[in-house]
Amino acid sequence: MTATLNPPKPIRVWLTPPGPNGWKTIFLLEELSLNYEFKSFRFDDVKKPPFIDINPNGRIPAIEDPNTGLTLWESGAINQYLIEQYDTEKRLTFDDVINRNLCNQFLQFQMSGQGPYYGQCGWFQHLHAEKIQSAIDRYSNEIKRVLGVLEIVLSKKGEYEQWLVGDKMTYADMAFVPWNFRLSEVLMQLWDEVFEGTPRVRAWHEKMVELPSWKRAMEHRARLMDEQGLQWNGVPKGIETFTEYEEKIEKGEMKYD
Template sequence: MPTNPPKPIRVWITPPGPNSWKVIFLLEELKLNYEIISFRFDDVKKPPFININPNGRVPAIEDPNTDLTLWESGAIFQYIIEKYDADKRLTYDTSNERHLCNQWLHFQMSGQGPYYGQAGWFQHLHKEKIPSAVERYTNEIRRVLDVLENVLAAKSADQQWLVGNKMTFADMSFVPWNFRLSEVLVQSWDEVWEGKPHVRAWHERMIELPSWKRSMETRARLMDEQGLQWNGVPKGIDTFNEYEAKIAAGENTSQ
């Protein structure tokens, strides 16, 4: 069984963004002891969070069992796996496979996350429509999906995972951003996965996991508690630019 920390790992998040749920998904799948500190986006650049992460981005964790404070979701992933996945359920004992898992985690952080995020920004949140920017980042999403499709399609039927023949933390890291593709691309679920049957099957196996469903139930509750729309903007505010302007002016954005 995984090593379960006696004291809960504190996870600092703002509910809307995908990266926080990457970490929650992993903690849930390993059934680890943790607690969420949920706060508003308005406060990411203020104490106490700016004292936890000077970059002012979620997620961040504090592990009282090791006295470690850590930010950047990829670094948190690697830490949790190394420290608490003692039975190697989501990784491997062998050196090559561990490095391959890290390779895919780095691709998720450098390729998937930034490009999907920019596509979402220019599609939904930027104050003016820039068709060339939307096209560029939409094309990058398709390129990332093509990479994944080609790799998974080349594997045998019993090895439909990125590394070896089981789900690892590498596979899991892609779920939160892929889960939002219908919103980002403004397409139906079927349109999102057109020509990508292996990626779709891989993704849909993971979102059926109880750990993912529990994570999304928690997200829905926390979003509702903060009065947030699906895109993270508070109800009653039309655009993210308006939201940022209200934050800068020190106005209360809560409902």
């Protein structure tokens, strides 16, 4: 007997492969074993049709779900939708009002605290045209502060409770993985330095990146990056800085085979 796909029609995920936010959604889709397909495209086209017709903000990811007719952008909203619509067994969330809202709280912290600060640090550390040490220091310190907050939360849990909410991994825990996965590169530090003083955060993170769902997501990323001829930071091979990349896009000088 052929197994029924859940959902029956694949959810289309629009993303440019370098950035972490798209993989927040792919990680969740993989962990829930949901039926989906990639709409992978180049960063050059993030502010052009057809993507700008999907998301007028011109940021990834976005999804189109033919099973409900919903088009949605913003990774946090997407992940909450996937949980509410398809996690019918509550594997990655809770039914009760307290834990359900605590999951939402930590997702909001990931979107307002982790993502923006990590992203700005990565920009000034690697992609900005000039080195501005004060900006690098500011955002590096904010990364350490965010890790410190997570360490406090996890340290208050029992010895065998390793998760942000309740006694199991939820979509809130998973949301932090894609940005933390890049920390060694963003901070230009060894892993021991990155997680210095935050052993609970390190153990929590390392437990999740060993999941088959995360490994599958990163295999997809590697394939899509290779298809577009991209370096690890999203800049095409042969181009040194993101600023140079943007200038070439503006001048229409980007050529592809």
